[in-house]
Amino acid sequence: MKALRNYIDKIKPHFEKGGKYEKLQSTFEAFETLLFVPNTTNKNGVHVRDAMDMKRTMATVVIALIPALLFGIWNAGYQHFLATGQQPDFWPMVGHGFLKVFPILVVSYVTGLTIEFIFAQIRGHEVNEGFLVTGMLIPLVLPVDIPLWMVFVATAFAVIIGKEVFGGTGMNIWNPALLARAFLFFAYPAYMSGDTIWISGLSQGEGIVDGFSGATALGAAVTTGDIDKYSFIDSFLGFIPGSIGETSTLAILIGAAILIYTGVGSWRIMLSVFVGGFLMALGFNAIGSTPLMQIPAWHHLVLGGFAFGAVFMATDPVSATRTNKGKYIYGFLIGVLSIMIRVFNPAYPEGVMLAILLMNTFAPLIDHFIVESNIRRRLKRASITA
Amino acid sequence: MSEVIKIKKGLDIPLKGKSDKVFGQAQLPDLFAIKPTDFHGVVPKMVVKEGEKVKAGSVLFFDKNQPDVKFVSPVSGQLKSVIRGERRKILEVVIQSDGTNDTIDFGAEDLSTLSRDAVVAKLQEAGAWPYLLRRPYNILAKKDDAPKAIFISAFDSAPLAPDYDFIMTGKEKEFQAGIDVLKTLCDNIHIGINAQAASKLFVNTKGVKIHRFNGPHPAGNVGVQIHHVMPINKGEVVWTIQPQEVATIGKLFTTGKHDFSRTIVVAGSEIKKPAYYKTILGACVKPYLNDNLNTEEHVRIISGNVLTGTQINDDGFLGFYHSQITAIPEGDEFEFMGWAKPGFGKFSISRSYFSWLAPNKEYRLNANMMGGVRPFVVSGVYEKVLPMDILPEQLFKSILVEDIDKMEQLGIYELAEEDVALCEFVCPSKMNLQKILRKGIDLMIKELG
Structure with a gap:
């Protein structure tokens, strides 16, 4: 590693101010700090630091996403062959899924990171690590048959409008990955909903088995009122059509366990989203006047993007509430709204996305009330002791 | 017995190099310094010139904003130099000791007949006033303050901090005298003690309220103790002072002499033999580090603890409020893919490094920043x-x-x-x-x- 370090030290001057490649300084720095933790030491304030930094935080989230990604790759192949009536072995399924999913991943990362590097250079700060996670989240919430140019447009929109216009990582109001999905959903609805997009090959009209419908479980429930197309256990394990990373609640729960155990993701938010969603669905069960209301409460939690949203999207610390008490309220309302949108507005069966974006908007308001209550409590204390 | 106040939040950073309760032997240094930068908001105005002779207790400089607040020499000798930084800001006032410790006699007092004004005047004259700090703001106390209480934390919970029970052994009378003096300033004196230690000296002190605290750092921080006993609201003032300084004040009033001796702890992973030393306020730290450092790497010397201390050179000086010298590795080197390693030797409150597998391990942490500065992203930490x-x-x-x-x-x-x-x-x-x-x-x- 000494040789690599020496080489970096040798080429470093070219990237500094006045050097040949000074326009690439941020880019250089990003790669340098990726390879080597910098030698900067604490100058004022504490002399020792916790080893946790932003790179480690984001890397942990990426690791937590890997089970969902791997399952998504396999499931893309599995659903494809199921639809075309073939029954190949494990590896061909993975191979097919990989060829479908990997390009989306590459487009998302390359687009987003390029924009991040350009903005870092213009603004003169270090490249923020936030996109490491966003770049992974975007592919996982898209349908597998999405055209790559759309991935490009959506990612660019998310990074520029969703993040950089506010000042970059840490400053954004909405979760950039969900913004990318919402953008596609409203800009190109034909590609983001319907029965054919969730399984690779269907939209090109490849040979489909007779009577096969590629609708997601939610889509099927909306149109036919039939929830029994996929069993609870299939939905939990993820053998259903849907966005790449959202189908397997099990894989998502493995990710949730990693996030909670390492302390990176907020268990308060995850828990309260599930509680909110469950209670709301229970309430609808009691009314039960439409087929969607009759979906059992526990079944709701494994359908669509609910689990994925609860674990990976709602917990984005930047766009969520920042106070601990606020997190319970925020999560609970996301759960409630997700199910409510899902049940009342069949045009948007994917209520989670809209619920989270809506609550992102209200997160500062929730925090405001928590802060105000803290202030009031502190003032009251004054009048008692005085 | 008073009720135990449980502190649940906090963190004891498990650092290597804690000192046992033993004394090390070292010669007193020749050089001592008072650092005006230790006193926040004080604008120093020099009284003595370089080369002038001083006694222990002679005024070196005073505060332009509060001219009554004087800062005095801890030893006798001559003023060696005034070290200045940017814009001629005074950083260190260095005194060459003559070894005789010739001390000014400010006159002993009868503790039972003291008035507040007399105490204030004497503390200021003898240079003992800066021991008193005020909250809010943690700056020097003002003589016109009407503090609602004086708080003393009788234990330091910071990493590798000295054990006050040990340091204060044998100073019972002086401490009690100091408390009696402080009572003329404010009748409401509180001492926070560690619920898990005996703290005999403090428990036996008369005329004070004792509060017992249990929990990780910052349970020993006087600010945390105040918050749990009687929080400071707008317009209120609380004074704070450390135990060794209370004893110094006690001695000043009973003997008339300002005794600057201090017991400090020298600790940290880079110290060969961590131990306690008897020294004098403002001492040059060199004698305590000679032949006592593991010197293969760059070492960072800190006056105070690793959380709040000041970085000094190996011939730097002990800070005014410090009773601890810590030495840790500087860590000014690049680490290949450091953020991606499993990190068995890295300490983190999160469990993202695998060091959580060894919960009782002691760490040799260095001064590396462990990452780059970013905006607020993660919440709830x-x-x-x-x-x-x-x-x-x-x-x-x-x-x-x-x-x-x-x-x-x-x-x-x-x-x-x-x-x-x-x-x-x-x-x-x-x-x-x-x-x-x-x-x-x-x-x-x-x-x-």
Whole structure:
């Protein structure tokens, strides 16, 4: 590693101010700090630091996403062959899924990171690590048959409008990955909903088995009122059509366990989203006047993007509430709204996305009330002791 | 027995190199220094010139803003040099000791007939006034303050900190005398002790209220103790003082001499033999580090503890309020893919490094920043280590946007840098939160006085 370090030290001057490649300084720095933790030491304030930094935080989230990604790759192949009536072995399924999913991943990362590097250079700060996670989240919430140019447009929109216009990582109001999905959903609805997009090959009209419908479980429930197309256990394990990373609640729960155990993701938010969603669905069960209301409460939690949203999207610390008490309220309302949108507005069966974006908007308001209550409590204390 | 106050939030950073309760032997140094930078907000005006002779207790400089507040020499000898930094700011006033320790006699007093004015005058004359700090703001006490209480924390919970029970052994009379003197300034004196230690000396002190605290650092921080016993609200003032300094004040009034001797601990992973030493305030640290350092790497010497101390050179001086010298590796080297390694040897409050597999391990932490500075991203981390009913992140943000009303409402009066030092330690965005807090405090002083 000494040789690599020496080489970096040798080429470093070219990237500094006045050097040949000074326009690439941020880019250089990003790669340098990726390879080597910098030698900067604490100058004022504490002399020792916790080893946790932003790179480690984001890397942990990426690791937590890997089970969902791997399952998504396999499931893309599995659903494809199921639809075309073939029954190949494990590896061909993975191979097919990989060829479908990997390009989306590459487009998302390359687009987003390029924009991040350009903005870092213009603004003169270090490249923020936030996109490491966003770049992974975007592919996982898209349908597998999405055209790559759309991935490009959506990612660019998310990074520029969703993040950089506010000042970059840490400053954004909405979760950039969900913004990318919402953008596609409203800009190109034909590609983001319907029965054919969730399984690779269907939209090109490849040979489909007779009577096969590629609708997601939610889509099927909306149109036919039939929830029994996929069993609870299939939905939990993820053998259903849907966005790449959202189908397997099990894989998502493995990710949730990693996030909670390492302390990176907020268990308060995850828990309260599930509680909110469950209670709301229970309430609808009691009314039960439409087929969607009759979906059992526990079944709701494994359908669509609910689990994925609860674990990976709602917990984005930047766009969520920042106070601990606020997190319970925020999560609970996301759960409630997700199910409510899902049940009342069949045009948007994917209520989670809209619920989270809506609550992102209200997160500062929730925090405001928590802060105000803290202030009031502190003032009251004054009048008692005085 | 008084009730135990449980502190749940906080963190004991498991550092290597804790000292046993043993004394080391070392010669007293020739050089001593008083550092005006130790006194926040003090603008020093020199009284003696370089080369002039001084006694222990002779005035070196005073505060331009409060001319009555004098800072005196801890030893007899001559003024060697006044070291200045940028814009001629005085950094160190260095005294060459003549070894005789010729001390000015300020006159002994009968403790039963003391008046507040006489005590204030004597403390100021003898240079003992700066021992008293005031909250809010953690700055020198003002003589016109009407403090609602004086708080003394009888234990230091910071990493590798000295054990006051051990340091204060044999100083019972002086400590009690000091308390009696302080009672003329404010009748309401509180001592916070460690519920798990005997603290005989403190428990047996008369005329004080004892509070027992149990829990991780910052349970020993006087600010945390005040918060749990009688929080500071707008317009209220509490004074604080450390135990060794109380004993010094006691001795000053019973013998008439300002005795600057201090017991300090020298600790840290780079110290060969961590031990306690008897020394004098402002001592050059060199004699305590000679042949006592593991010197293969760059070493960082800190006057104070790793959270709040000041970095000094190996021939630097002990800070005015410090009774600890810590030595840790500097860590100014690149680490290949450091953020991606499993990290068995890395300490983190999160469990993202595999060091959680060894919960009882002691760490040799260095001064590396462990990452780059970022904006606020992760939330809910500071709350884990700040045992106060305060929303830290929101307070820091209000300071950054200079919103005085919000700073006041969110509790800036109750905090000193040491109270948020752990927040800074755990901050994944590597922000300098102590500096931010001090910026807020300075702004409050400037705007509200």
